[in-house]
Amino acid sequence: GNSVTQMEGPVTLSEEAFLTINCTYTATGYPSLFWYVQYPGEGLQLLLKATKADDKGSNKGFEATYRKETTSFHLEKGSVQVSDSAVYFCALSAGANFGNEKLTFGTGTRLTIIP
């Protein structure tokens, strides 16, 4: 079956530090890959996505590249801010029958940025 393995948290960084959150996946076929962010007490928001190999998704200074050869989709940001403190979920969608598409989530990584 499909699965997503995410870097264990929590992660604590100082402001302006470089961020990497690792994500690897197992899927049949050719999945689409997503990073969602969840701020305290809120629902999930899409941060970025990539739908085919070598695609790079980017948003708000975050980037992730779809690497089929290593089945990875690591999230990176060059200089984090306090406002980036949240829980980050890696997810995949693996192309089931139309209308039955479902997201498979990783366990989430809690990120805390200290000033």
Place this chain on the structure above:
Amino acid sequence: DAMVIQNPRYQVTQFGKPVTLSCSQTLNHNVMYWYQQKSSQAPKLLFHYYDKDFNNEADTPDNFQSRRPNTSFCFLDIRSPGLGDAAMYLCATSWGQKNTEAFFGQGTRLTVV
């Protein structure tokens, strides 16, 4: 501008007393999903609707039911809430294709007393 709206944001219910959570969308998406998220865990899919077609996950307890009276609204009914059902419940919508994202509501935090 809210596109997926969940009501209420916070719900307290008594052990064993039926409770209904609601979700509405302005996106006209075909698919509506209900997820359960317990503290520090990934969201767990309970079921979803593709239009009027209901799809239950194999491990969703019978205690959880859902209704979708029209495209815009979807309800989660918990027939006899137990203490273990306390969680955040997230509604999401999408077009149901693998390259399109899901849009989530803000969630309803359910407390069982």
